[in-house]
Amino acid sequence: MADPFDVVVLGAGISGLSSARALAKRGLRVAVVERDVPGSHASSAAAGILVARGVVRSDVPGRMFYTRSLDGYEEWVRALASESGQELSLREGDDFCFFPPGGKADRFRQRLERESDPARWEELDAPPRALSCAARGGPWRVFRFAGERWCVPSDLLDVLLAAVERDGTLVVPNAGIPQVTDLGTTWKVVFAGGVIEAPVLLVSAGPWSGDVLRPLGWDANLVPVRGQLALVPRLHALDAMVHLEDTYYAVPRGDLTLVGATVEHGEWEENVTDRGLRELRHRLSSIFPELDLSRAVKVWAGLRPRSRDRVPHLGWLVPGRLLVASGHYRSGISMAPRTGEVVADLVTGRDAPDDVAQLSPLRSSGGYRRIP
Numbered sequence: 460m461a462d463p464f465d466v467v468v469l470g471a472g473i474s475g476l477s478s479a480r481a482l483a484k485r486g487l488r489v490a491v492v493e494r495d496v497p498g499s500h501a502s503s504a505a506a507g508i509l510v511a512r513g514v515v516r517s518d519v520p521g522r523m524f525y526t527r528s529l530d531g532y533e534e535w536v537r538a539l540a541s542e543s544g545q546e547l548s549l550r551e552g553d554d555f556c557f558f559p560p561g562g563k564a565d566r567f568r569q570r571l572e573r574e575s576d577p578a579r580w581e582e583l584d585a586p587p588r589a590l591s592c593a594a595r596g597g598p599w600r601v602f603r604f605a606g607e608r609w610c611v612p613s614d615l616l617d618v619l620l621a622a623v624e625r626d627g628t629l630v631v632p633n634a635g636i637p638q639v640t641d642l643g644t645t646w647k648v649v650f651a652g653g654v655i656e657a658p659v660l661l662v663s664a665g666p667w668s669g670d671v672l673r674p675l676g677w678d679a680n681l682v683p684v685r686g687q688l689a690l691v692p693r694l695h696a697l698d699a700m701v702h703l704e705d706t707y708y709a710v711p712r713g714d715l716t717l718v719g720a721t722v723e724h725g726e727w728e729e730n731v732t733d734r735g736l737r738e739l740r741h742r743l744s745s746i747f748p749e750l751d752l753s754r755a756v757k758v759w760a761g762l763r764p765r766s767r768d769r770v771p772h773l774g775w776l777v778p779g780r781l782l783v784a785s786g787h788y789r790s791g792i793s794m795a796p797r798t799g800e801v802v803a804d805l806v807t808g809r810d811a812p813d814d815v816a817q818l819s820p821l822r823s824s825g826g827y828r829r830i831p
């Protein structure tokens with residue numbers, strides 16, 4: 460006989476695990492079925508940047524959801540550390556955003572003027588001295604954001620997984636691709652070595668969410684966007700992040716610097732390519748001419764799950780039965796605390812707040828469609 464679960468989650472990336480934790484905190488019995496090793500895809504490949512950029516108001520779909528998630532991050536991390544019995548902390552420092560003079564810098568500034576607390580950012584006359592020896596290109600327009608945060612996603616995933624398992628949630632690793640059958644009032648999930656039944660199914664399978672949902676009659680409208688990254692010897696002495704045009708970045712990781720990332724739409728292979736590394740070198744050497752990727756201690760790639768309108772899919776596909784939490788694109792690490800809370804709110808019947816309505820997976824602008 461199948462175990463009595465309230466919710467079965469497919470996918471143990473950060474979206475599935477943060478949801479499982481929040482559901483278990485509300486007293487629900489949760490099982491998570493993971494095709495591979497928990498957290499082994501985008502969620503540990505990520506850079507771990509958690510920039511808030513001082514945003515306090517915005518009509519852009521998803522942006523206030525993102526901001527609210529970051530507001531709760533410190534507390535979430537403290538709770539995970541305490542629940543798992545493992546150490547976990549965030550890093551904090553300045554974030555310097557470099558732009559060549561021109562339209563992109565103007566638009567970036569206009570957006571900050573519209574959306575951000577003026578006390579949280581400034582445009583500098585020149586790059587800071589500690590960076591100017593490394594950052595020799597230019598001329599640059601440089602924006603500084605104080606008190607921004609970043610983390611090491613693989614550490615975060617380890618702690619999150621430990622917290623979820625300590626809570627009594629069943630996490631099934633290396634399950635292969637499960638077969639999912641709709642039995643009317645419950646879902647039957649059959650995988651290598653077991654069967655789980657539950658009345659609610661949450662699909663959090665990253666860019667593969669479409670593969671899970673297609674046999675159930677849904678077209679997910681999701682594409683993978685590959686990102687390639689590298690860890691290189693430290694590029695500068697400041698404990699600060701550097702962004703180039705809000706796309707490429709250099710983030711301190713102990714004695715090393717993480718540099719990333721390419722943005723390759725439609726690529727399903729999670730591999731590093733010569734072309735991708737050349738692109739990273741080409742783009743970031745405009746700020747850091749010394750960047751030498753042949754000295755990288757590690758290179759890797761991950762697939763970001765992107766919806767058509769670049770806004771996450773978070774909500775019911777079939778009310779009370781089939782839920783999706785995916786499509787977090789470049790911000791799934793940042794959005795994890797609030798993703799979990801919202802999933803738990805929806806499953807326990809609470810009303811979703813305004814910032815979540817824009818994320819409905821049934822929205823016309825980029826949501827799921829029934830396969831005719």
Ligand SMILES: Cc1cc2nc3c(=O)[nH]c(=O)nc-3n(C[C@H](O)[C@H](O)[C@H](O)COP(=O)(O)OP(=O)(O)OC[C@H]3O[C@@H](n4cnc5c(N)ncnc54)[C@H](O)[C@@H]3O)c2cc1C
Pocket residue numbers: 469470471472473474475492493494495496497498499500501502503504505506507508509635636637663664665666667668671684685686687688719720760761762763764784785786787788789790791792793794
């Ligand atoms: C290069 C790169 C840099 C990034 N940097 C940042 C950053 O700095 N800050 C930030 O906030 N975000 C960042 N992101 C985005 C973030 O990593 C993602 O949005 C987030 O990890 C997505 O999490 P997920 O749980 O939805 O997907 P995933 O981590 O991909 O997890 C999905 C899981 O589902 C499993 N699965 C697939 N099919 C099935 C199935 N049929 N049954 C069961 N399980 C299945 C997979 O094996 C996988 O483990 C970055 C991403 C990349 C790739």
